[in-house]
Amino acid sequence: MDTSLTVKLRILADAAKYDASCASSGAPKRAAGREGLGSTTGAGICHAYTPDGRCVSLLKILMTNVCLFDCAYCINRRSSNVRRARFSVDEIVNVTVEFYKRNYIEGLFLSSGIIRSPDYTMEQMMLVAKRLRRDEGFAGYIHLKTIPEASPWLIEQAGLWADRLSVNVELPSSQSLRRLAPEKDSASIRTAMGQMSERISEAKAERRRFAPAGQSTQIIVGADDTTDEGVLAMSAGLYDGFRLNRVYYSAFSPIPAASPVLPIKPPQLIRENRLYQADWLLRHYGFTVPEIVAGGAGGMLDLEIDPKLAWALKHRERYPVDVNSAERELLLRVPGLGKRAVDRIVAARRWTTLRLADVARLTAGLKRARPFLIAADHRPVGLTDRLDLRARLVTPPRQLSLF
Amino acid sequence: MASHHVVLSRGADLAGFRRAVRALLAASAVPDDVEWSAEGAGLFGSEALPDGPPVALPRAVGELISHVVCHSDPERYALLFALVWRIQMGERSLLEVASDPLVHRLALMDKAVRRDLHKMHAFLRFRRADEEAGAERFTAWFEPDHFILEAAAPFFVDRFRRMRWSILTPMGSAHWDGSELAFGPSGRRADAPPTDAFEASWRGYYESTFNPARLNPAAMRGEMPRKYWRNMPETAAIPALIRSASSRVEDMLQREAAMPTKRDPQKAVAAMANQDPETLDALNRIIAAAEPFVHGGTRAVLGEGPVGAPLAFVGEQPGDQEDVQGRPFVGPAGQLLDRAMAEAGVDRSRSYVTNAVKHFKFEQRGKRRLHQTPTAGEVKHYRWWLIRELEFVQPRLVVALGATAVLALAGKALPIGRSRGSAQFLDGFAGFITVHPSYLLRLPDEAAKREAYAAFVADLVQIHALAASGDGRTLSAAE
Ligand code: SF4
Numbered sequence: 007m008d009t010s011l012t013v014k015l016r017i018l019a020d021a022a023k024y025d026a027s028c029a030s031s032g033a034p035k036r037a038a039g040r041e042g043l044g045s046t047t048g049a050g051i052c053h054a055y056t057p058d059g060r061c062v063s064l065l066k067i068l069m070t071n072v073c074l075f076d077c078a079y080c081i082n083r084r085s086s087n088v089r090r091a092r093f094s095v096d097e098i099v100n101v102t103v104e105f106y107k108r109n110y111i112e113g114l115f116l117s118s119g120i121i122r123s124p125d126y127t128m129e130q131m132m133l134v135a136k137r138l139r140r141d142e143g144f145a146g147y148i149h150l151k152t153i154p155e156a157s158p159w160l161i162e163q164a165g166l167w168a169d170r171l172s173v174n175v176e177l178p179s180s181q182s183l184r185r186l187a188p189e190k191d192s193a194s195i196r197t198a199m200g201q202m203s204e205r206i207s208e209a210k211a212e213r214r215r216f217a218p219a220g221q222s223t224q225i226i227v228g229a230d231d232t233t234d235e236g237v238l239a240m241s242a243g244l245y246d247g248f249r250l251n252r253v254y255y256s257a258f259s260p261i262p263a264a265s266p267v268l269p270i271k272p273p274q275l276i277r278e279n280r281l282y283q284a285d286w287l288l289r290h291y292g293f294t295v296p297e298i299v300a301g302g303a304g305g306m307l308d309l310e311i312d313p314k315l316a317w318a319l320k321h322r323e324r325y326p327v328d329v330n331s332a333e334r335e336l337l338l339r340v341p342g343l344g345k346r347a348v349d350r351i352v353a354a355r356r357w358t359t360l361r362l363a364d365v366a367r368l369t370a371g372l373k374r375a376r377p378f379l380i381a382a383d384h385r386p387v388g389l390t391d392r393l394d395l396r397a398r399l400v401t402p403p404r405q406l407s408l409f
Numbered sequence: 410m411a412s413h414h415v416v417l418s419r420g421a422d423l424a425g426f427r428r429a430v431r432a433l434l435a436a437s438a439v440p441d442d443v444e445w446s447a448e449g450a451g452l453f454g455s456e457a458l459p460d461g462p463p464v465a466l467p468r469a470v471g472e473l474i475s476h477v478v479c480h481s482d483p484e485r486y487a488l489l490f491a492l493v494w495r496i497q498m499g500e501r502s503l504l505e506v507a508s509d510p511l512v513h514r515l516a517l518m519d520k521a522v523r524r525d526l527h528k529m530h531a532f533l534r535f536r537r538a539d540e541e542a543g544a545e546r547f548t549a550w551f552e553p554d555h556f557i558l559e560a561a562a563p564f565f566v567d568r569f570r571r572m573r574w575s576i577l578t579p580m581g582s583a584h585w586d587g588s589e590l591a592f593g594p595s596g597r598r599a600d601a602p603p604t605d606a607f608e609a610s611w612r613g614y615y616e617s618t619f620n621p622a623r624l625n626p627a628a629m630r631g632e633m634p635r636k637y638w639r640n641m642p643e644t645a646a647i648p649a650l651i652r653s654a655s656s657r658v659e660d661m662l663q664r665e666a667a668m669p670t671k672r673d674p675q676k677a678v679a680a681m682a683n684q685d686p687e688t689l690d691a692l693n694r695i696i697a698a699a700e701p702f703v704h705g706g707t708r709a710v711l712g713e714g715p716v717g718a719p720l721a722f723v724g725e726q727p728g729d730q731e732d733v734q735g736r737p738f739v740g741p742a743g744q745l746l747d748r749a750m751a752e753a754g755v756d757r758s759r760s761y762v763t764n765a766v767k768h769f770k771f772e773q774r775g776k777r778r779l780h781q782t783p784t785a786g787e788v789k790h791y792r793w794w795l796i797r798e799l800e801f802v803q804p805r806l807v808v809a810l811g812a813t814a815v816l817a818l819a820g821k822a823l824p825i826g827r828s829r830g831s832a833q834f835l836d837g838f839a840g841f842i843t844v845h846p847s848y849l850l851r852l853p854d855e856a857a858k859r860e861a862y863a864a865f866v867a868d869l870v871q872i873h874a875l876a877a878s879g880d881g882r883t884l885s886a887a888e
Contacts, residue, residue, distance in 0.1 A: 012610040019617035037567035045568040051531045052632065054643055056619035057650050059628025066618060074678050084678075085669040104607050105614075107547065107572060108535045110643075122677075123684035136700065143571070157685065158793040159695070166700055189678075208786030216786075259622045260658065266666035272658070273622050350507040357506045364508030 007104070015101065017091040021071035021082050022117055024261070025174070025224060027254040030063045030112040030147040032219035033169040037145070044106060044113070044146030046169065051112055064115035064149060065105055069093055069131055073119030077187035078265040079176070079229045079258060082119045086263040092121075098134045103142055113147030113169075114138070120153060128156035128164070135167035147219070154190075154198035161201055165209075170219040170251075173198050175244070178237045182230035186267070199223070203248040220251035227281060228274040229258035233305035238284055238295045245289065255281040280307040287313055290345055291338045310400050315341040318378060319396055328380040329360050340378045341399075342371025374399055412442045413458070416449035417486060420580060421479040421556040426486055428460065430493055435461025440494050445486040466496060469504050476522045477515055479556045488515055525554045529561045532637045535574060536605040547574040550601040550640060558583055559592060566590055577601055608642040615643035621654035622661070689716055689801040692794065696767055702790035703783055706768025710737050712798055714761030719876040721804035722746070723795070725813035725845060726766035729778050737762050742847040746810075749846070749862065753869030761802045765817035766791050788817050796836050806876045807838045811845025829868070831875070841875065843868040 030050030037045045052061035070092035071082040081088055093101075102114045116134055120127050131150055138144040150168040152161055165171055173195055177183045180192035202221050209216030223244060225237055241253040257273035264270050284307060287293040291314070301316030302308045308316040318325065318341050327336045329351055337348045347369035354360060354368065362384040366372045377386045377395060413433060417425040433443060436458055466474075470492070477485050491511060496503050506512055535547035547569070553561070558576070562583045565576065569585070576583045577596025584591045629647075638644040686692040693711045701709070703726075710727035713736060722738075730740030738746055750757050765788055771778040795817055799807060809815045809832070815823050818834040825844055834840035844865060852858045 007607050007610040012613050015610055016613045016617045019614050023618045023620055038570040041571050043569065043571055045564075047530075047564075051527070053531050054615060054641065055629040055633040056615065057626050057629050057647055057654070058620050058623035059625035059632070060620075060623070061632070062615065062618060065614070074674065074681050084671075084674060087667055087670050101610075105611060107569065108537070108605060108607055108611070109533055109549070109569075110607075110611050120681070123681045125684040146568075159699070162702065162790045162793070163699055166702070205786065205789065208784075208789065212784045212786050214784070214786065257623075259620060260661040262661055262664075264661070264664070264666045270662055270666070272662070275623060275625075353505040354508045357502055358508065360508060367508045367510070367513040 007101070011097060011101070014091040014093060014097075015067070017089055018067045018069075018071060018093060021088070021119075022066045022068045022115070024081065024256065024259060025066065025115075025117060025151075026060075026256040027172055027174065027222045027224040027252070028064050028066050028115045028149065029061070029222075029252070030149070032251055033147055034218050039143065039145070042143035042145050043103065044144050046112075046145070046147055050147065053110055053112065063112045064147060065102055065111045065113070066115040067093070067098070067117075069098065069116060069118035069127070069134070070121055071119050072121050074122075075120055075187070075189040077176070077190065078267045079186060079226055081261040081263060083265070085265070088263050095130060095133050095137060099137050099142060102138060102146075103144065106144070106146055111146075113144075113149070115149045115151075117151035118153075120155075124153045124155035125157050125160060128153045128160040132160055132164045132167065135164065139167050149219075152198060152202070154195045158198075158201055161198060162205065165202070165205055165216040168217055170222060171202050171206075171217045172222045172224075173202075174224040175240070176224065176226050177230055178225050178227075178232040178240045179230065182232065186229065199244075199248045199250075203250075207249060221248065222250055222252040222254060224254040224256050226258050227255050227278055228271075229268055234277070234281060234284070234302070234307045235295065235299040235305035237281060238288065238298060241285060242288060242295050253285060255285070276309050277307070280309060280313060284313045292335060293317070311396070312341070314339070315374065315399060319399075325378040326380045326386050327378065329365055330355050330380075330382060340375050342374030342376075342378075343369055344371065347371070413438050414444045414446070415486070416446045418449050419447065419556075421559065422447070423475060423478045426474070426478055426489065429458075429486075430490060431461035431464055432458035433461070433490065434464055434494070434497060435459065440487065440491040443487070443490060445483075445490070447483055447486060464493065464497070466493065467501065467504065470496060473504065473515060473519055475560070476519045479522045479525075479560055480518045481555045482518060485518065488518075522555050522557060522560075526557050526561050528637065529553050529557060530564050532633070532641055533565075533576065534605075534641060535569075536602040536608075538602040540573075544573060547572055548577065548601045549574070550577050550596065550598045552579060552636075552640065556580055562590055562592075604642075612643045612646050616646050616650060619650055621650070621657040624651065624654040624658075626651055686797070689798065692797055692801065696794055701768035701770075703766060703768050703770035703781075703787050705771040705773075705778070705781070707732055708735060709767045710735055710764065710769070711767065712761060712763030712802075713737055714757075714763075714802070715759065716761075716802050718759055718761040718802055719805045720755065720759075720808060720872065721761040721763065721799055721802055721806070722808045722810055723799075723814040723818060724762075724764045724810045725847075726764050726783055727769045728780055728847075729769065729771070732769035732778075737764055741850055742845065745846040745849060745862075749866050749869055752866050753873055755869055755873050761804060763795070763798060765795055765814050767794065783813060785816060785822070788813060792817055799838060800836075804876075805839065806872060807834055807840045808872055809834070809840060809842050811848060814845070815842055830871075839875075841868070841872050843872075 033046040035046060035048050050063055052063050054062040056062060072090045072092060073082045073084055076083045076085050105111045116131050118127050118131055135148050135150055148168045149170040150164050152164060152171050152173050154173050175195055177186060183190055183192050206217050206220055244250050244253055255278050257275050257278040259273040260270050284298045287298055297317060298313050299305060301313050301320055307313055327340060334348060334352055337343055337351060350368045359382045361382045365381055415429045474489055477489055492515060504512060529551055533549045533551045535549045537545060537547050540546050558578055558581050566585055573587055574585050577600055579595050582593045582596045584593060686695060697709045710731050727737060728740045731737055747757055766783045770781045770783050772781055809818050812825055818840060820835045828842045832840040832842050849861050849865060852861055
């Protein structure tokens with residue numbers, strides 16, 4: 007690959023790396039046709055991990071980091087002094103195909119700064135996807151970031167080629183958006199999300215192909231002072247209102263060319279992690295936002311312990327629960343027991359009576375679950391009343407940041 | 410002392426194991442009586458047991474076996490046979506008892522094999538070394554933990570079907586020539602090309618996509634253990650990335666926010682707001698260049714008629730003739746519409762005629778192209794264009810011909826029979842609902858046809874009068 011292209015690739019990968027919503031999941035399984043290239047496996051594959059522990063799955067780049075907008079949190083805003091570059095449609099198609107053939111990537115995640123107009127930019131991005139599918143017979147994963155300010159027909163067209171479409175809400179309140187991203191507007195973001203959500207479910211019902219891997223979004227955490235409660239309430243609203251597949255949380259990270267209106271500080275990685283755990287409880291464990299937030303204080307999650315444990319410690323009267331008889335919903339509320347472990351418990355106890363050693367083979371989280379469980383040979387006498395229970399269950403946070 | 414000695418071939422000998430299980434169960438062998446060895450040359454058993462009948466097992470058990478035979482643990486066959494035996498002895502649901510020590514151990518082995526498969530799919534890297542004929546050829550060297558090559562290969566066929574490739578491992582090799590998959594003897598690292606023209610840019614990408622402010626090497630190693638690194642070109646960058654991370658972050662935190670060095674592109678920012686097509690022609694160019702939202706349609710059939718026409722007729726979609734000629738309402742239904750319009754005194758050349766869906770949706774049956782009704786979702790894909798089109802034309806009255814047009818204009822399905830007549834459409838258009846002329850063509854009985862045609866002409870007379878009296882909302886807005 008020629009060096010000028012390699013330089014551009016570095017610039018445009020660097021510019022795209024703050025977007026965390028780049029998993030390659032959710033696409034229906036498909037394989038390459040005779041002359042085709044590419045497949046999707048459902049869950050997606052991480053082809054490498056960078057030293058930040060993040061998965062490298064899709065080739066995540068911007069078409070260009072030139073941008074007419076001026077979003078304060080973004081390294082590509084027009085007032086930033088960052089070095090600029092732009093890929094042509096052909097160049098992106100070519101790099102994607104060549105990387106794909108070497109098994110470096112699952113596909114393409116394409117976003118862009120806004121040049122000339124939202125429509126022009128969106129059309130160029132749509133053309134990349136169209137060329138990959140039509141001219142290259144590419145059956146790998148394509149995720150297009152849609153530009154909410156672009157005309158609706160472009161979203162309609164983009165969904166024909168992409169597996170996933172997404173718009174980032176970025177900031178958890180419309181006031182923050184107004185303040186920090188003056189050209190953006192939460193109403194148009196919502197309109198675009200609504201349009202995509204409708205088309206995606208209609209196509210599913212009619213068995214047509216339109217963004218089959220659905221829609222996701224990203225919320226930046228820590229660039230404004232919205233509480234965790236505010237963030238989670240926004241997520242719950244998005245899941246309900248737009249049937250999003252995923253909300254990604256991205257701790258606001260210092261960028262090389264920072265804006266004066268935002269604090270320059272290390273990213274709140276633990277907070278981000280707790281929000282992911284809370285999101286999980288919201289979607290898979292039957293928790294509501296008020297319940298989750300009640301585990302912490304002042305609308306913020308407890309940073310020392312995970313939100314399920316935090317909730318359990320404040321509701322000790324509900325424990326211990328009996329692994330051999332408790333309902334599924336109750337077991338799901340036991341710290342340390344994941345969904346899979348609960349499924350295994352429910353299946354196994356139909357045939358046998360579970361002792362503590364059996365439970366140990368069903369979950370990796372027995373240490374945390376133990377004080378909350380009754381098994382055939384185990385009853386945590388008074389353990390849930392112990393004042394130091396919390397201290398005993400707090401694991402010192404893993405080294406998550408440098409500081 | 411073991412009374413049966415089973416020798417299976419090296420690697421994942423699923424066929425051999427199946428044969429052995431059948432024979433052993435037929436001979437009423439119990440697990441303790443069987444000794445397994447997995448290092449044979451491929452012939453079943455040193456003693457010749459007679460073949461047994463097939464053994465029925467729950468599906469999940471079959472899947473578990475197919476994975477666990479790939480495991481490198483020499484005990485795998487003994488453990489699997491113990492499982493099969495217990496199931497045969499009556500514990501049909503044994504696999505559901507995940508707490509059982511045997512099931513637990515097999516589940517861990519299953520997981521290890523799946524993980525190995527997954528990591529092979531993820532971390533294998535192809536390098537290109539072309540053959541003399543100039544045909545692209547890719548080769549990879551990979552070192553799996555378990556005997557997974559055969560289980561892993563179909564993934565690469567599905568994904569890289571049009572390429573020619575070889576995968577070399579210390580435990581055999583796989584080769585795809587574009588149509589057939591073949592397995593061969595073990596390879597050596599040196600048999601794969603030493604590098605690839607794209608590795609430098611891939612490493613550059615890897616370095617750039619890393620965010621030093623989130624450094625967490627332990628998490629990386631958890632997912633991508635060191636043992637894989639030597640066959641992954643990008644990992645050479647890891648030590649330097651880790652080393653420089655803290656100083657890069659320190660630098661970002663220390664640096665003052667800089668004032669922009671470029672002038673604010675105010676004009677460009679202002680110009681950005683005017684992106685909508687400014688004329689009907691500009692809109693039509695967009696529609697003509699776009700991909701159909703329905704299958705079929707070789708080209709977009711655009712609306713026809715003057716901007717400012719008092720009447721706009723909206724049909725369902727172009728048909729066969731319209732698709733051939735590239736003009737709306739020129740087929741049999743269009744001819745009928747022409748006749749009826751003429752009888753009602755409506756001048757087609759002064760009216761605007763278009764369709765809700767711009768492409769001919771059809772299914773090919775031999776030489777015939779069979780019309781298919783667009784779905785509600787497909788109609789919505791076209792809706793934004795239709796509304797913009799009508800906004801350019803600014804008719805006094807929009808006539809919906811048939812159910813699809815009603816769906817597009819009213820935003821919901823309405824029964825034509827009961828809604829026939831004046832209507833208020835979305836986006837402020839004064840409307841009128843009547844049948845589609847193709848409905849008249851489809852009526853089987855002549856009397857009904859005549860009657861329906863007369864009613865259609867009567868509608869057109871009324872439409873004509875409404876447009877002439879000018880009580881549409883768009884008109885009053887324009888005045
Ligand atoms: S629109 Fe805002 S977030 Fe997107 S690239 Fe431009 S400045 Fe960054």
